[in-house]
Amino acid sequence: MDKHETTSPPGAGTGDTGVSTQQALREVTAMLGAIMQNAPVGIVLSRDRRITGYNPKFREMFGFHGDEGVGMPGRAIYRNDDEYEALGREAGPLLSQSLPFSTELYMRRQDGSDLWASLIGYVQNQDNPREGTIWLIEDHSERKRAEEALKKTSDELVAIVENASVGIVFTRNRAILHCNRAAAEIFGYPSAEALVGEPSIAIYPDAQSFERISREAGPPLAAGQSFQAEWLFKRRDGRPVWCRIYGKAVDPTRTDTGTVWIVEDIQVAKQTQEVLHQTLRQMEALMRNAPVGIIFTRDRRILRYNPRLAEMCGFDGDEAVGQSARIMYRSDEEYDSLGAVAAPLLSRGLPFHTELFMRRRDGSDFWVNLIGYVQNLADPHEGTIWIAEDRSAFKRADEELQRANAELVIAKERAEVANRAKSEFLAKMSHELRTPLNAILGYAQILQRENVPRDRLLLGLDTIEQSGQHLLTLINDILDLARIEAGRLELEPTQVHLPGLLRVVADIVRVKAEQKDLLFRFEASPQMPEVVRVDAKRLRQVLLNLLSNAVKFTDRGEVRLQVHAAPGWTDCLLRFEVSDSGIGIAPEFLPRLFHPFEQLSDAHRRAGGTGLGLAISRELVRSMGGDIAVESEPGQGSRFVFEVLVGVLPTEAVDTPRQRAVAGYRGPRKRVLVVDDVLENRALIGDYLRPLDFTVGEAVDGEAGVELARTMRPDLILMDNVMPVMSGLEATRRLRQDPDVRGVPIIAISASASQNDRDRSFAAGADAFLHKPIDFDELLRHMAALLQLSWVYEAEDEKPAPGSMVLPPREHMQALHHLAMMGNMREIRQHAAQIAEMDSRYRPFADKLDRMAQGFESGAIRRFVEMHLRQGEGT
Numbered sequence: 038m039d040k041h042e043t044t045s046p047p048g049a050g051t052g053d054t055g056v057s058t059q060q061a062l063r064e065v066t067a068m069l070g071a072i073m074q075n076a077p078v079g080i081v082l083s084r085d086r087r088i089t090g091y092n093p094k095f096r097e098m099f100g101f102h103g104d105e106g107v108g109m110p111g112r113a114i115y116r117n118d119d120e121y122e123a124l125g126r127e128a129g130p131l132l133s134q135s136l137p138f139s140t141e142l143y144m145r146r147q148d149g150s151d152l153w154a155s156l157i158g159y160v161q162n163q164d165n166p167r168e169g170t171i172w173l174i175e176d177h178s179e180r181k182r183a184e185e186a187l188k189k190t191s192d193e194l195v196a197i198v199e200n201a202s203v204g205i206v207f208t209r210n211r212a213i214l215h216c217n218r219a220a221a222e223i224f225g226y227p228s229a230e231a232l233v234g235e236p237s238i239a240i241y242p243d244a245q246s247f248e249r250i251s252r253e254a255g256p257p258l259a260a261g262q263s264f265q266a267e268w269l270f271k272r273r274d275g276r277p278v279w280c281r282i283y284g285k286a287v288d289p290t291r292t293d294t295g296t297v298w299i300v301e302d303i304q305v306a307k308q309t310q311e312v313l314h315q316t317l318r319q320m321e322a323l324m325r326n327a328p329v330g331i332i333f334t335r336d337r338r339i340l341r342y343n344p345r346l347a348e349m350c351g352f353d354g355d356e357a358v359g360q361s362a363r364i365m366y367r368s369d370e371e372y373d374s375l376g377a378v379a380a381p382l383l384s385r386g387l388p389f390h391t392e393l394f395m396r397r398r399d400g401s402d403f404w405v406n407l408i409g410y411v412q413n414l415a416d417p418h419e420g421t422i423w424i425a426e427d428r429s430a431f432k433r434a435d436e437e438l439q440r441a442n443a444e445l446v447i448a449k450e451r452a453e454v455a456n457r458a459k460s461e462f463l464a465k466m467s468h469e470l471r472t473p474l475n476a477i478l479g480y481a482q483i484l485q486r487e488n489v490p491r492d493r494l495l496l497g498l499d500t501i502e503q504s505g506q507h508l509l510t511l512i513n514d515i516l517d518l519a520r521i522e523a524g525r526l527e528l529e530p531t532q533v534h535l536p537g538l539l540r541v542v543a544d545i546v547r548v549k550a551e552q553k554d555l556l557f558r559f560e561a562s563p564q565m566p567e568v569v570r571v572d573a574k575r576l577r578q579v580l581l582n583l584l585s586n587a588v589k590f591t592d593r594g595e596v597r598l599q600v601h602a603a604p605g606w607t608d609c610l611l612r613f614e615v616s617d618s619g620i621g622i623a624p625e626f627l628p629r630l631f632h633p634f635e636q637l638s639d640a641h642r643r644a645g646g647t648g649l650g651l652a653i654s655r656e657l658v659r660s661m662g663g664d665i666a667v668e669s670e671p672g673q674g675s676r677f678v679f680e681v682l683v684g685v686l687p688t689e690a691v692d693t694p695r696q697r698a699v700a701g702y703r704g705p706r707k708r709v710l711v712v713d714d715v716l717e718n719r720a721l722i723g724d725y726l727r728p729l730d731f732t733v734g735e736a737v738d739g740e741a742g743v744e745l746a747r748t749m750r751p752d753l754i755l756m757d758n759v760m761p762v763m764s765g766l767e768a769t770r771r772l773r774q775d776p777d778v779r780g781v782p783i784i785a786i787s788a789s790a791s792q793n794d795r796d797r798s799f800a801a802g803a804d805a806f807l808h809k810p811i812d813f814d815e816l817l818r819h820m821a822a823l824l825q826l827s828w829v830y831e832a833e834d835e836k837p838a839p840g841s842m843v844l845p846p847r848e849h850m851q852a853l854h855h856l857a858m859m860g861n862m863r864e865i866r867q868h869a870a871q872i873a874e875m876d877s878r879y880r881p882f883a884d885k886l887d888r889m890a891q892g893f894e895s896g897a898i899r900r901f902v903e904m905h906l907r908q909g910e911g912t
Contacts (some may be wrong), residue, residue: 048524079154079174082161086111098154100147100175116145126532128158131171135163140175153181199229204280204302209295211237212800223280223302225272227765242271249465254284258296261289261572267303271682280306290441305502329406331442334362335420337376346425349405351398379409382423386414396426412439412447422446445714479503498862514872515649528572528791529659532686535569536561539600542577546584546596548858553588556595566601566609570684574659582650589618591674609685616676620879622669630667631655660693698897699817701829708732712742712749713786714760718809723814724756739768755822758787758798766801783821786811841907843878851905853886857899865890 048361055764072092073080079095083090088109091101099106099114106113119140128138139157146152150565162168198205202219206213213236216229224240228233254264264284284297330346332339339357347354350365357364359476366372371393379389389409394402401884405425411417422443481501543559550557580598582746585899587596594817601612616807622630625743633652641773655665709731723733734749736742739756740763746754754772759766765785773779784805785798795806805819820826844850856865866887873883889898 038693042531045482055378059385059495070473074174079172079176080167081114083111083172087115095174098146098152098174101291107663113147113810114144116143116151116683124156132158132160133166135160135166144174152176153178188202201630202300204300207295207299208237209293213237216297220300222279223272223300225274225276225278229727240270242277253366258286259289261286277303278444290442290445302463302483319749330425332362332423332425333420333446334423335418345487349397349425350395351401364398365395367394374879378810383409383411384417386411386417412441412443433594502704511820519662528575530570530572530684533569533571533573534567534575535565536567537579538573538577539598543598544578545581546588546598548855549585549588549870550596551855553592555588555591555593557596558597560597561600562602565600565611566604566685569609569688571681571684572661575661575792576681579654579657579679580615583615583655586650587598587615587619587675587677591619594674604685607889608682608683610680612678612680612681614676614678616674621673621675622667623671627667627669631665649717698900699729699828699830703827706730706732707752707826708734708749709826710734710736710742710746710749710754712736712754712760712765714738717758717883718757722811739763739765742768743775746781747775748773750778754781754783756783756785756803758785758789758794766797769798769803770800784819784823843876844882844905845872845875845879847906854899854902854906857902862890885891 073090076092076094077712079098080096082090084417088106088111090107095101096103096106112118112121115124115274124140124142128141131138137157139155139158141155143151144154144156153176155177157173160166160168160850161171161172199217201219204223205217206220207215213233216232216649218229221227221229221232221847238244238247241250250266250268253266256487257264265282267279267281270278270280275513277850279302281301281303284295284296287294326646328347330343332342332346334340339360339362341358342352347357348350350357353659363369366375375391375393379390382389390407392404392406393668395405395407396402408424408426410422411423412422413419423722484498538562539559543557545845547557547559584596584598597615599614599616601614602654603610631651651665657704658665658681661681663680663682665677665679667677709726711719711722711733712735714737715721718736723735724851726733734745734751736745738760742754742756742765743763756765756769760768768784769783772783782804783802784807785801785803786809787794787798788809804823806820807816821828849868853865853868856868869886869890871882872886873880886898886901889901
């Protein structure tokens with residue numbers, strides 16, 4: 038098709054396109070039928086400028102009977118040919134490029150009446166725009182009339198302000214945003230436009246005067262009170278002018294909404310001073326006692342109200358609390374009619390606005406402007422806030438004030454909920470922390486005994502390691518949740534080899550699935566890019582959480598990870614689907630599924646979880662620009678879906694070298710100074726670095742570290758941030774000031790993983806930052822970069838000579854790889870013993886495996902097995 042062909046508004050069609058299969062046609066037809074029948078907006082299909090179909094809402098909007106409009110030209114729903122053709126000229130270029138088109142305009146019903154509508158058009162088939170166009174039409178006539186009425190009211194208000202006999206100035210962020218003609222005359226400007234945009238200080242005689250009024254007026258304005266004073270100002274020509282000023286914050290709870298000032302020139306208006314005083318008193322009373330009533334209702338009953346509403350309705354104190362809201366209306370018919378109109382909007386979290394008569398307790402009636410809002414958009418049933426206001430009040434300012442009051446009430450309620458959640462959180466965390474600590478401390482006491490059998494020793498160490506990992510996961514989840522709730526979670530996108538990342542995730546999950554005799558399927562789109570820019574840590578965290586949950590809640594069948602890709606020029610939309618054939622989720626639990634600490638399964642399946650994973654995963658996906666959707670049916674399984682837009686990079690942009698165990702380094706020996714007040718932390722780092730041929734010195738605090746650095750002259754310093762006597766930050770600053778050691782690289786180490794701690798470390802002079810528990814692979818990367826080291830790897834030093842090590846059958850190698858991924862040292866040793874008994878030729882391999890398992894070298898075992906698996910594949 039010619040890419041320059043254009044389409045038109047409803048009635049402008051495109052050609053037909055064939056459908057791949059009858060099944061696809063039936064599915065699309067069923068889906069389109071459901072949308073057409075149930076959509077709350079008008080939908081009309083067009084092709085070749087004729088109407089080919091529409092839904093009931095469209096028929097209702099335009100007054101068609103049945104399908105009489107099908108086949109009619111699209112011009113039938115427009116007011117005239119000129120408007121129809123003009124719309125076609127605007128829409129055609131966009132629709133011909135498969136881009137959506139939207140506008141608002143008048144359209145015409147069959148009875149000849151007009152309606153104001155929003156119009157959105159899409160081509161039915163982006164590959165072939167001529168196949169037809171879908172138009173969504175929504176009637177906004179009521180809104181249009183309201184906008185015109187609002188404009189009229191606004192114009193009237195502007196006229197009042199512009200013709201007021203006193204100056205009116207609106208300021209925000211220390212600048213004049215609006216003023217009337219009288220204010221410009223007072224300050225000696227030729228027009229209001231000349232004064233608008235000037236900094237507020239321009240009308241003060243000096244900076245001290247400006248700062249003094251800020252100090253004096255700031256507190257009462259922030260407290261919602263008015264500020265009055267007589268003040269010396271400066272005209273444009275520099276002459277002084279005394280004015281009486283009256284200020285009021287638009288919204289005291291928000292500093293960015295500005296302040297309204299009433300300004301009276303008392304130098305030239307002495308003869309009218311009493312009149313102006315009276316006017317100012319009236320305006321002050323109006324601003325301070327705005328005639329606005331506020332009432333809170335739930336289930337059509339009054340929960341509370343303010344004194345102004347009690348005064349308006351004639352209530353004596355709180356006598357109306359708990360009664361039906363009907364007592365404020367003139368009749369049952371008017372009350373029920375109001376509910377019928379307001380309820381549909383409020384139930385969807387939308388505001389409701391009307392004007393009507395209400396009735397006082399003494400039987401008299403009064404006319405009010407009534408606005409209703411739900412207190413909580415997420416749960417409209419929590420209640421409704423109603424604002425009853427006098428039309429003569431300063432409408433806009435009063436609405437902002439009342440909304441602020443409503444927000445304060447809601448904030449108070451939410452604070453109470455937060456306090457309850459904090460108590461629940463502390464109780465939950467106490468349990469979650471004590472459970473693994475009990476195992477760690479218990480086995481630590483057992484292992485202190487003499488003559489503990491080696492198998493028991495291995496079991497204890499394995500339990501301590503797993504419990505420690507659980508504690509670390511729990512702490513990381515809590516920190517992530519805290520960062521999310523504080524709005525301080527920051528993504529760190531990097532260049533990532535996507536197939537490699539997904540392969541690691543799939544390997545981890547496959548092991549867990551096979552432990553439960555489940556089938557794990559991983560399917561990736563052939564269009565998936567190799568190298569992308571994304572936060573690999575967070576993406577991996579989300580996938581592992583969803584997949585681990587899928588395995589946990591599936592007893593038979595399969596777990597599936599599918600990755601779909603829709604590549605563009607420079608980015609790619611990735612769609613991840615995690616599905617299982619597990620127990621599923623009941624419909625009533627789905628709204629709570631992503632709440633923190635929610636665990637909706639039985640106690641057996643909750644074991645080992647904190648209820649934070651899904652909450653954190655959703656927020657992580659949202660921070661990446663997507664969201665997680667879930668479909669589930671009890672007994673049939675669940676399906677979680679999320680999409681992430683990633684940048685696509687050239688394939689050569691990232692290197693994916695195979696990890697190998699470091700055995701040493703080339704070149705002169707290096708000296709490393711470890712500064713930490715905890716003996717175990719120093720010992721851990723020393724025990725790791727000394728076998729790699731580093732000379733390690735130790736200091737117990739920052740002060741001792743500075744002294745030892747001057748005598749030892751290390752090549753590198755590992756500095757803990759928090760220590761007694763002198764902190765690591767202070768020690769780092771002092772080392773950077775010492776000419777003898779200022780050039781020594783320093784790696785800051787902290788138990789806090791916050792961005793603030795990282796920033797403070799670099800500000801003190803650190804060259805790199807690590808958080809505890811230390812990732813030794815990351816430590817080695819920093820050391821290599823800072824010391825220009827070239828590592829020597831185990832694979833280079835210990836590669837067996839050809840024929841010196843015979844490998845067992847491949848199925849045994851794969852089993853060992855799974856055990857290594859699980860970190861189960863005891864089963865690895867048992868499996869190694871079985872391999873040695875199978876054939877004496879396997880003994881060198883089995884002995885080396887057993888030695889590494891005794892030393893709990895899980896990473897080395899995994900790399901050792903993977904190396905030989907790859908060698909086996911190449912033979």
